[in-house]
Amino acid sequence: MSWPRGGPDGGPVLGWRRDERAAGSAGTRERVSVLGYGRELGFRAEGERRCVGARGNPCPVAAVVPVRSTGARCPECARLDRAHSVAADTLADDPRPYRVYLAWFGPGMVKVGITRESRGGARLREQGAVVFGWLGRGPLMAARRTEELLRAALGVPDRIPYAGKRAVRGGLPGPVERAAEVEELYRRAVALEGAGWPEALERLPFEAVDHGGVFGLEGLDVTAAPVRAVTGLVGGGVVAGRLVAAAGPDLYLETPSDGTVVLDTRLITGWELAAADARAGVDVPLVAVGAGGVQDGLF
Structure with missing residues (x-):
């Protein structure tokens, strides 16, 4: 799942890659589905989860990867994918302008980070930032030094564990309160x-940018029953329901028998997927939100 800068109303989209060889064509075909709230979704995982490769290239051995990992890459492809990345500090001579941002995920959960200016707020939506504000813009290394300055002088982290972000989404304060916390850090x-x-x-x-409406969190009711999260798919396992919200890589699905279920879409990469009845519910492993779950990413 991604949050493209030019997407409809800034909303999420899901990218699919279809193997055309069975139909007599060469290679694969990609398409994108807009994820509208209220839409019914249903799919079934087939076979085994395979490495998705690195930097647009397929994994040479199509390695089997853990079902609970959000990376969907074997160790070698993960190393190649991380090379030449901003996060790995290997692009010191990148001439493109960058921005420093302050992002809020919940009470007391504010971080500093950097992103390419051309990406706009897409990076913040990918991380699940409920509110963010820009701090400054400039060359990559200047942005990086500012990030380090805030960490050292103000104790502001540059990473927040993803499980923590998810755990607080059901009881967020209103837009005024959450923007005030970001503004105070800005000062x-x-x-x-x-x-x-x-x-x-x-x-x-x-200027505070609030994603509560874009994520659909304002109408998210998680008080009626505990929210549970998918910990990983299994061969033959089905995930189906009505989409009610989305934040970062997470889809919130209203299901017939399991209440609200959260699916981290990073868990579906590497699987072959087939359509399933949207009313079929969920028959993959679940865990209560806040009680553990998938291996964390770098958000």
Whole structure:
């Protein structure tokens, strides 16, 4: 699942790759489905979960990968995919402009990060940031130094465990309260100008961007029954329900017998999928939200 900058109303889309060889064509065909709230979804996993490869190239051995991992890559492909990435600090000479952001995921859960300016707010939606604000813009290394400055001077983390983000989504305060927490951190951050703030980083005016409506969280009712999360697919396992919300990589599905079920869409990569009845419910392993789950990513 992705949150493209130019997507309809900034909403999520799901990308599919279809093998055309069985139909007599060469290679694969890709298509994208817009994920509208209220839409019914249903699919069944088939076979085994295989490595998705690295940087657009297939895994040379089509390695089987763990069903609970969010990466869907074997160790070698994971290493290749991470190479030349911003996160790995291997693009110091990248000439493109970057932005520093402050992102809020729940009370007391604010982080600092950087993203390419051309991506806009897509990176923040991918991380599940309920609110964010830009802090500054400039060259990559200036943005990176600002990120490090906030970590050292203000104790602001650059990562928040994903399970923590998911656990608080059912009881978020209102838009005014959550924006206020980001604005307070912004004030503390700009007060550091002259105390290590890189000269090459242009400070941007504060404006809170709230994703509560885009994610569908304002209408999400998680009080009627405990929310449970998919821990991994299994061969022959079905996930089906009505989409009621989405945040980061998560889809919130209303199901006939299991209440609200959260599916981290990173868990479906690497599987062959077939259509299933949207009223079939869920017959893959589940765990109560906040009680463990999938191996965490770098969000």
